[in-house]
Amino acid sequence: MSLARVTTAGICLAIGWLITGGASAATFEASDTQALVMAMERAEARPGPDVIRLVPGQTYERFAQHSEGVALPVVTDDLHIRGNGSTLKWAAQGSASLFHVAGPGHLRIDKLTLMHAG
16 A cells, blocks of 8 residues: 555544544433433533434333423534434423523434324
8 A cells, every 4th residue: 555545544534533523423222211311411421423322113201301391401512313213202291392402502313203292
């Protein structure tokens, strides 16, 4: 392998590291509602992008607010929730937002049904 190819590969890796802020995405698995809350808290505790994968077809019911008016932890960083065909249901009486994104946070959700059953 020539020095030019090695140098080019090294530069590409360095640029990729700079674009992502040097942090690679951590992936968390959430098998139930409490695990989802814990995964969101862990994702918020570490800098950089994170992914939370839900169990395919699972229903996650939330009965209590995490903070005033919000059912789940506030998102302040890059978070991707892969729903895999699951359902997230606010099952308590009264109103609350399921998600709140603050500051520079970015939340991407795919293949997740959101419901209010209260």
